[in-house]
Amino acid sequence: MYRVLLVDDEPIARIGLRTTFDWEENGFQLIGEASNGQKAMPWIERNEVDILITDIAMPVMDGLELMRAAREHCSRIKVVLLSCHNDFEYVREGIRLGASDYLLKPTLETADLKNVLDKLKEQITEERKKQEHYQRQELNGKRLEMEKALIKLLVSEELPAGLESDFSWLEEGYRMIVCLLDGASKLRTEEGGIFIDIMLDEVQAGFYEWMDRGIAFRVGADQLILAIPERNQEEALTRQKLHGFHSHLKAKGYSFTMGVSSRIHGSGSLKQAYREGEETARLRFYMGPECVRFYREGLLTRKAQGEDMEWVKTALKNALTEGFQDKAAQYVEKVVRCWTYEHRTPVEVMREAQELLSLFQLCRWNKPLPLEQAEALRMMESVEEMRALLWTAFEGVWKSEDEIEEESGFHRRIIEKAVEYMKQHFTKAISLQDVADHVSVSKNYFSEMFKKVTGQNFIDYLIHLRLKRSSALLQTTTLKVYEVAEMSGFNDVKYFSKLFKKMMKMSPAEYREKKACNIGIGNTFSE
16 A cells, blocks of 8 residues: 545645545555645654645645655655646746646546556555665675674684674574485485575575574585574573474475574584584484474483494404305394494494495405495485495395396496486476386386486486576577476476576576677587
8 A cells, every 4th residue: 555645725625635536446545634734744754654645835834845844854755746727836846846746736637646646656666676675685785794704703713893793692692503404315316406505595585584583504505504592581482483483494395304502602602502503403313304403411422332343343344255144244233233322423323334335345346435325325314224225235245246237237228218218208397206107116216226327316417408408499599488498397487597597607588698699608518
């Protein structure tokens, strides 16, 4: 609604304006009437007026005086002058002083009033958009500055000059929350790393909309850090807000595990707060994903292991070398039995799993651990996944050369068939599951096989095909961007535009314009 104030010393004129025009139907709110400028000023001083319609000739304070006072108080107010035929000099002076328009009272028609008001509505709407845009830019710039400053503090650098007051809350008390994206490896395989970047950007923006205070910044590929002020007696409020934000993300389809530090004081304790938050979030490895978990004293304490693991690993190596499968399996079981929350951190489990995988590889083929297997290990988010990978690799140790060669050839044939299918159908809404079904293997097995044979994730290869097609369409057609997106296999033009800009460092429109001007970009999407 656009708020309108009527000012005229003639009651009949005010009644006519009020009753002959359907204000609300046309998107306006008539907030009041006044018989002279002085009586109109309270509405203006309370910032309740968008459009001021005022007669020029009035006692006490005339229309021109009112207009000057109104625009001095708030320059955005639009003024429409009401005049008689013999007031033309006053009208001209009013226009010079900033009046938006004028209406002749003797010949005033409803259509005239509507045309003037609709024009002012468009002007106000455009000005509001610009103001919101500038405010958003200013706010985003300030937030970005504070995010960078907090990251510097986290790595022990000094706070930039002039920002000390912005971070006074660090001395009063705060918590750091480490947010881990659940299923990040699966999303990266099925949707791509760019999808995760876009999603985390949206979650970061959502934090500022949801929470009334705090800072959010990115760390790593799948991690978002929140720093939230918390004064005395505010723990219950913090818990309520964090659980609310977590539920809000879940409702949008985003799954996160949040590790919340204890309440910390002082900028010098940022590292401690981050460490508590991260280690608490990493308990997802044992306790499961999609929750808000608060740090407590003793939560991360480890018990001493009961068995000499170095002896066990030496015995395992001997059993592998001598070909004793059952005995080797018993020693592997002794190691993985210690992969519990009480005895190992997730990092320690990963290190131990890598040692065992390397041992299997060296004892069987006298080669270092393959990169794809090491990468698969790093992507594991639970101890169950890691145990499954380890036992699969253990079984592979005992396969014959013929079995391995046959399996490798089978993998190549399967992926060749899959790639051919993708090239024929990439402009349609195909998924990892669709292609896996086409070649008659499970989705997870196909995903691992595809990466091993091609060196790329399935989704990265699919995006490669789609972006190559969209680049060609932008260069050779005049199709609209949403049409290019649709014809290239993207069902969401917003996602397509963001993805294209991240990959090409320019928007689709900019890409088309540069190509049209014969500015070389290079063959980014070669086969």
